[in-house]
Amino acid sequence: MTDPTLDPALRSWVESANGHPDFPIQNLPLGVFSPPGGAPRAGVAIGEMVLDLAAAGLALPAPLNAFLAEGAAARRALRARVSALLAHGATPHPEWLHAQREVTLHLPAQIGDYTDFYAGIHHAVAAGKLFRPDNPLLPNYKHLPVGYHGRASSIVPSGAPVRRPNGQRAGAEGPSFGPAQRLDYELELGVFIGPGNALGEPIPIASAAAHIAGFCLLNDWSARDIQAWEYQPLGPFLGKSFATTISPWIVTPEALAPFRIPQAPRPEGDPRPLPYLWDEADQAAGALALELEVWLLTPGMRAAGLAPHRVAASDARHLYFTPAQMVAHHTSNGCNLRPGDLLGTGTISGPERAAYGSLLESTAGGREPLRLPGGETRAFLEDGDEVVLTARARREGFVPIGFGPCAGVVLPAA
Amino acid sequence: MTDPTLDPALRSWVESANGHPDFPIQNLPLGVFSPPGGAPRAGVAIGEMVLDLAAAGLALPAPLNAFLAEGAAARRALRARVSALLAHGATPHPEWLHAQREVTLHLPAQIGDYTDFYAGIHHAVAAGKLFRPDNPLLPNYKHLPVGYHGRASSIVPSGAPVRRPNGQRAGAEGPSFGPAQRLDYELELGVFIGPGNALGEPIPIASAAAHIAGFCLLNDWSARDIQAWEYQPLGPFLGKSFATTISPWIVTPEALAPFRIPQAPRPEGDPRPLPYLWDEADQAAGALALELEVWLLTPGMRAAGLAPHRVAASDARHLYFTPAQMVAHHTSNGCNLRPGDLLGTGTISGPERAAYGSLLESTAGGREPLRLPGGETRAFLEDGDEVVLTARARREGFVPIGFGPCAGVVLPAA
Numbered sequence: 001m002t003d004p005t006l007d008p009a010l011r012s013w014v015e016s017a018n019g020h021p022d023f024p025i026q027n028l029p030l031g032v033f034s035p036p037g038g039a040p041r042a043g044v045a046i047g048e049m050v051l052d053l054a055a056a057g058l059a060l061p062a063p064l065n066a067f068l069a070e071g072a073a074a075r076r077a078l079r080a081r082v083s084a085l086l087a088h089g090a091t092p093h094p095e096w097l098h099a100q101r102e103v104t105l106h107l108p109a110q111i112g113d114y115t116d117f118y119a120g121i122h123h124a125v126a127a128g129k130l131f132r133p134d135n136p137l138l139p140n141y142k143h144l145p146v147g148y149h150g151r152a153s154s155i156v157p158s159g160a161p162v163r164r165p166n167g168q169r170a171g172a173e174g175p176s177f178g179p180a181q182r183l184d185y186e187l188e189l190g191v192f193i194g195p196g197n198a199l200g201e202p203i204p205i206a207s208a209a210a211h212i213a214g215f216c217l218l219n220d221w222s223a224r225d226i227q228a229w230e231y232q233p234l235g236p237f238l239g240k241s242f243a244t245t246i247s248p249w250i251v252t253p254e255a256l257a258p259f260r261i262p263q264a265p266r267p268e269g270d271p272r273p274l275p276y277l278w279d280e281a282d283q284a285a286g287a288l289a290l291e292l293e294v295w296l297l298t299p300g301m302r303a304a305g306l307a308p309h310r311v312a313a314s315d316a317r318h319l320y321f322t323p324a325q326m327v328a329h330h331t332s333n334g335c336n337l338r339p340g341d342l343l344g345t346g347t348i349s350g351p352e353r354a355a356y357g358s359l360l361e362s363t364a365g366g367r368e369p370l371r372l373p374g375g376e377t378r379a380f381l382e383d384g385d386e387v388v389l390t391a392r393a394r395r396e397g398f399v400p401i402g403f404g405p406c407a408g409v410v411l412p413a414a
Numbered sequence: 415m416t417d418p419t420l421d422p423a424l425r426s427w428v429e430s431a432n433g434h435p436d437f438p439i440q441n442l443p444l445g446v447f448s449p450p451g452g453a454p455r456a457g458v459a460i461g462e463m464v465l466d467l468a469a470a471g472l473a474l475p476a477p478l479n480a481f482l483a484e485g486a487a488a489r490r491a492l493r494a495r496v497s498a499l500l501a502h503g504a505t506p507h508p509e510w511l512h513a514q515r516e517v518t519l520h521l522p523a524q525i526g527d528y529t530d531f532y533a534g535i536h537h538a539v540a541a542g543k544l545f546r547p548d549n550p551l552l553p554n555y556k557h558l559p560v561g562y563h564g565r566a567s568s569i570v571p572s573g574a575p576v577r578r579p580n581g582q583r584a585g586a587e588g589p590s591f592g593p594a595q596r597l598d599y600e601l602e603l604g605v606f607i608g609p610g611n612a613l614g615e616p617i618p619i620a621s622a623a624a625h626i627a628g629f630c631l632l633n634d635w636s637a638r639d640i641q642a643w644e645y646q647p648l649g650p651f652l653g654k655s656f657a658t659t660i661s662p663w664i665v666t667p668e669a670l671a672p673f674r675i676p677q678a679p680r681p682e683g684d685p686r687p688l689p690y691l692w693d694e695a696d697q698a699a700g701a702l703a704l705e706l707e708v709w710l711l712t713p714g715m716r717a718a719g720l721a722p723h724r725v726a727a728s729d730a731r732h733l734y735f736t737p738a739q740m741v742a743h744h745t746s747n748g749c750n751l752r753p754g755d756l757l758g759t760g761t762i763s764g765p766e767r768a769a770y771g772s773l774l775e776s777t778a779g780g781r782e783p784l785r786l787p788g789g790e791t792r793a794f795l796e797d798g799d800e801v802v803l804t805a806r807a808r809r810e811g812f813v814p815i816g817f818g819p820c821a822g823v824v825l826p827a828a
Binding site: 112113115116118128131132138139140143144146147148149150151152153154156163165166167168170174175176177180199200201202223226229230231232233234235236237238239241242243271274275276329330332333334335336337338341411414 | 588613643755
């Protein structure tokens, strides 16, 4: 135990933090919130509360971009201060706190560019089979983290409703326009960029981790019928750009340090990546042990008093490339990342159906609907359905931490 | 002649404006510049000069996003004021002016999101043949303006050098990493968004034009070898994201009003777009008569004292979809556009080789190199090559206007 802020014996005078599944004092994720009637400001989640950093004399800019740009040293210094201020034994300052349920949570950073990768190999195989039965995994897949530019403007924080998109879909008598019929979620991690790089100056794989400010959950809502018709040859566009939901707290590399694990060895016969994507330290500790879940609550279940139903349980270890590899690849052509930019990992599915991170996979393209408590079924999402993603890191000898929910309710099409 | 600012008899006390091929007083495009040692500020190009709007008592924010958000009424009011201040007969104020060659030109807006379309049908056919010989134009092409999200961070103003990207390319013995060997330009128009739309609220085709703040030239630099290996299934990524160059002046819809033409009728047998993409007024006057050219100057030509060589002459009328159709389609799923967002039209090629807007097309994928004055040839771009795009609008009875150059020199790979 080199970092005292991770000491499992550490408790907080914020009582709800002690034993909290997501936000014990060992987590201390960063976000931006508005108290009732107040302006947006930087905060730290602690139990059921938010610490107003300015009230505690630790004001940060909101959104957090300029702070994220400062990198690990600034994050660590802040973390040490906040940990000391919130620790049991420090003078309690309840006036620094707001109840999370009473505040509005915003995006933590102004996201200049959003890039979505495709690094969940089980998803790439399962989804690839549906779009390209003969050719699910394309020849490039194992050589580079395939990715594409996403839409930054329509990224919303957890809790924002998501309107079902209208769009153009193929049909036997030609394309038609109307509400998407095959609306889906995708279970992903988001990666926030800290310090950026200048245009033309790639980030080497060995220093890529230093450019990562933290992690969140990301629901890459997808309209499969729109996507299937539009996506060739230039990739997903309107089938994705109507909304992307993220959990609003940036969980830092410092909080996640105990949960670093080796990247899973590549199966026998898989190619070793080229040197610009290969770093022994990254392979040794660049992956994350994070349990990831998807929960679904339909209006029918809500009316019947039923609890959300877990429709998928996966794990971040199923990523075929590490976040550092994504950063190195992204900048290998000189492309500049800016503080606050967001990367999505791609859908993180496990190898078996119960771990599939999208309905496209878990219902076999809608052919085998999910059965839900109360007797309903779902091939794809219906209006009023709520999707909640969760993440939890556990390791023997450490206090588990979570990300908080990444939730959205589907509204009817306009 | 309803708009007096377009009167062909109108002349300016800025002598270089009278007869200027790009920036006569009938143009008055908006930009952001820094005078030597000064901070960025808003300006208007006039002849060889830039009018400092603040000096003239007409300060605008720089970047221009908040002004673009105000829409046509604000643009028209500014245009009338600037036209009156710069007209022959008004009191000359040379102290309001800076020589363009002495200032630094910046991006005119902070570009939140950049979307690149593919609406040049001759390009789509010619390029499609090279990537997919059996299937150049995919089934969706004529039904919707195919597009994808581009990278906003690496958009640079004319004059910024462009570093040749390194990247991963396929090879007989597996992929390798190194400098792109097939570096190309793409001749496009850029479309700046003015007033935005709220997430979830599409912009109908009939009001789409009101959301366009103006136009620029756009060079969608492309590394064909990187692109060919990476682009399936999610589209172009690092083959494009190393740089996109735009001309730094926003040429307004008001200045381009005389050069509006009907959208070319679709060839017999082509489908009529669905109603959300069809507006009679847009079909009647939504296209632009704009001559577009690509010029190339190699280090060898420069050393020999040769002038840039025109390698392509095309026209904006070759776009298969109008800018308004792009806006309507982009927002049809509820995706929000923000003021200052940029759309690229896609490469605007004509039907014959002399009008091809990329080397991929005009050299048949590199197999038939261009012959240049002085005896050099080019299959793709070499280090030190300078590419300059130009645009000029002409119509009988009106003063022609241009966009200014969209130029970049290729630097060697890092």
